[in-house]
Amino acid sequence: MRTLRFLLQKEFRQIFRNPAIVRMILVAPTLQLLVLPLAADYEVRNINLAVIDHDHSTWSRQLTQKLAASDHFQLVDYEESYRAGFHLVEQNEADILLEFPRGFERDLIREGKTTVMMSANAVNSVKGGLGTAYALNIIGSFNKNILTEMMPTPAVSPGEQIGVVSSVRFNPLQTYPLFMAPGILAVLLTMVGAFLAALNIVREKEIGTIEQINVTPIHKWQFVLGKLIPFWVLGLVAMTVGLTAAYFAYDIVPLGGYLVIYAFAAVYMVAVLGFGLLISTLAETQQQAMFISFFFMMIFILLGGLYTPINSMPEWAITLTKFNPAAYFIRVMRMVVLKGSTFADLWPDFKTMGIFALVLNSLAVLNYRKRT
Amino acid sequence: MDSALHVNQLVMTYGKGKVTALNDISFDVERGELFGLIGPDGAGKTTLFRLLTSLLIPDSGTAHVDGFDIVKDYKEIRRRVGYMPGRFSLYQDLTIEENLNFFARVFKTTIEENYDLIRDIYVQIEPFKKRRAGKLSGGMKQKLALCCALIHKPSILFLDEPTTGVDPVSRKEFWEMLKRLKERQITILVSTPYMDEAALCDRIALMQSGKILSIASPVQTLANYEHLLYAVRADGMYRLLNDLRAAPFTERCYAFGESHHLLPAYPNLSESDVRNYLDEKNYTNLEIEQITPGIEDVFMALLEKGSEEVA
Incomplete structure (x- = not known):
């Protein structure tokens, strides 16, 4: 036990002498939580629209x-021809082109229907897809206006037989940071731990210091614990800093209580530390460790449900996420923060994470x- | 099991037997002996050290350190040996004092307890004890590493090229320290590429390509080598080397510092024979001198013989 104490003392001393680590623990969570949820937001704004109006009528202008x-x-622009628009x-x-055919208004009045053409630039598929959806939405409500304008007192309203009233639970204002902060x-934690x-x-x-350690009577478990404990503590410190920032910046208070979060984080840290240790046994240089880490980090994030909902992934990907500890952590964080889940609700996740940690x-x- | 180190037919290969690092090595080191391993890079010196300090497991053969088997009793060995790897491998971000303290405590001892053992060395670096190890000069790093290897009072000290990259003054100091440690009955196994250091050992083993070519005291090593040797010097050294190598009386000739060492093919070759041969080739400032071979000459000869046998 005394040996372990000296190992820990040495480890903490080195950590506090390394400004990069201290900065990462204190500054990274704060900065990421303050900046990222505001910038990396699902909503698409500033879609550049170019209009090609062959009709030049009141309604096309409206x-x-x-x-x-x-x-x-x-x-962004009015163009004379589709070709010129496409050039944009x-x-x-331009991200979206809207083309009004000649006789747009005339057809609308005479025949009661007409068409416009919308083309979206799908190089950024999110922007193209969402832009089209927004535009369709606006055109839809424009339709309704026309109907009321053309038929002020309809005998039977032709559209909108079924009205939808939506209610968003757990995040009623759909505040983005509330959704994003737990994920970040x-x-x-994964970064610090693994x-x-x-x-x-x-x-x-x-550096070769391990060589010097290996010829001492230090036991394997002492060395391993001496490495794991400091980073376990660091991970929880980083989370505390992050939660504090989330509280002050976005008023995020976990509905399920801090205790559940810390309890789960404690188990999660053990699991990712095991993973980090595994990486370290596979890599000989920091560069190799870095590459392996990046590889898994991408998988953890993209298959973790941070940006894309896991349920909308293909079947095989959903299976893969079951082996991604980060996916569990992201989900549990959201459940506790937004939904107020308790120990009882999360018991299966605790068990799974425990197995991860063990394996x-x-x-x-x-x-x-210690020797080869 | 009285010897400090007993090595018996040790074989070590890397890459599933593709590269043989040590090929059937056997030797003994007495207690309190200062034993030198001399050999070119790749001779297998570091591998031998790593085996004896229980960092590697041999393919075959046995070795006993202080009477303990390097495979079975590795825990016991780790308690008893001090190892100073060829590369500085202490914590660069800890100070001198912290490094020393750490290694003392890992061995469940304290600096105070074994202070007398390291005092001579430690006093030289003590003024800088608050300085981080990474910011020390090469010589100071070596002294610190030696202190750390000694702090648990090992019975055997393994020093892998401790003076490589260290200035001549520090090198000399370092060897004086080793002599003092020897007086305290600590067995020392040291490897070095410097021939002048070899002469300071009690016995030296010449190693090449994983084999030991000879083991003897420096004096004996020289005595075993009874060859006539000439040092030849003139203007145009490169041409001289080629001419000497082409000469009918030459067994071997190699560049050695400021002159070429000429090993005659027959023992009765006289200085004038060489001079006559070279005079025909119009050399200026020609100097020929009979010399007694140094360890390096012996080593060159043994290496040559060794590689002939391998081939």
């Missing part, structure tokens, strides 16, 4: 104005060798 008035669209798309100056915290720890151990290999750490310890 529809154009209606689109331009919404804060999703920005009217090629120049990346999850990524942060990657800082892995890099730290590999660094000892690279990853066993693999790592089995793979760790």
